[in-house]
């Protein structure tokens with residue numbers, strides 16, 4: 454039997470989205486090619502990066518919560534020349550880590566974290582081994598310039614809008630392919646009827662709301678839950694706190710006059726979404742795409758500035774939901790939607806129209822194509838010539 458194709462998938466736990474996309478890509482590869490592939494997941498930060506970069510995942514909730522400062526920094530870097538210069542500044546510090554990461558044997562690399570793109574491609578240059586390299590963008594609309602080293606072999610994006618952004622950031626058009634944002638394959642299975650799922654979860658068959666804040670449980674989740682809990686609305690509420698332990702504790706000790714189901718980090722999002730009529734969430738790209746497959750109308754309760762606001766616009770412009778940031782406004786929106794079944798049904802249809810449940814398979818096929826058609830090339834290892842080093846440092 455031929456050896457399986459080994460595919461190294463590089464991600465980091467900054468938010469839940471990169472891990473969710475990576476896991477979905479793995480599901481897609483295994484479902485499509487079975488034993489013909491061996492996907493291996495690498496947390497590049499935790500495994501290789503020097504301190505404190507190795508702990509960026511711990512700092513991410515705090516940093517992204519610094520609203521304006523985070524948004525300004527993110528916007529400043531979102532320019533191909535600035536992004537390249539910025540990474541060049543980091544290169545001496547992260548070079549050894551990037552080299553170790555790219556020395557891991559494999560037939561192709563799939564990159565699911567924007568911070569790795571430049572260092573990974575430079576590291577391959579440095580060690581003289583050029584493996585097939587696929588960039589899998591795990592945002593919905595915005596394609597940040599940090600993703601965009603034009604020398605990648607393939608650039609997979611979720612939407613036509615992100616396709617246009619990739620071109621603006623100088624990715625050659627022939628390398629770009631719209632595959633959707635990979636989500637778990639369990640979202641490709643048509644949802645069971647709500648009464649059945651609710652019964653399985655021990656819930657009553659009545660209006661059900663699911664409230665989420667991404668993998669880290671960000672975005673004033675407790676305040677929103679409390680407003681719903683005390684609103685007098687005749688609903689039951691599922692709240693997913695993700696990795697936010699404090700939020701989970703707060704929810705566990707909450708006593709409100711509604712049926713409240715708090716969850717910590719759970720793999721059961723497909724079932725929980727199945728049971729719900731409405732999703733309330735910050736504008737995380739993966740959660741939004743998952744909700745589309747469940748035909749869920751979405752109340753966007755907040756967004757990480759610059760990074761996620763266009764996800765909110767996408768939902769609103771396609772009439773799959775609204776933006777409502779204050780807890781009182783969220784309660785008012787729920788009251789209006791639940792009191793108007795025709796409106797709720799229309800929002801639900803619009804949401805379903807945006808679904809791409811096969812995205813993990815489509816991404817897997819592109820990755821496999823690149824891995825099997827691009828050869829790994831080698832050149833004799835040599836110290837990088839001084840001129841090349843200067844060029845990397847100062848740019849052309």
Ligand code: UDP
Pocket residue numbers: 467468469470471473666667668669693694695696717718719720721722736737738739740741743
């Ligand atoms: N998620 C999960 N279990 C949880 C909380 C979140 O599986 O308890 C998943 C969620 O379904 C989605 C991902 O984590 O796939 C969150 O990604 P998103 O892009 O929405 O937000 P991020 O966490 O990256 O900010």
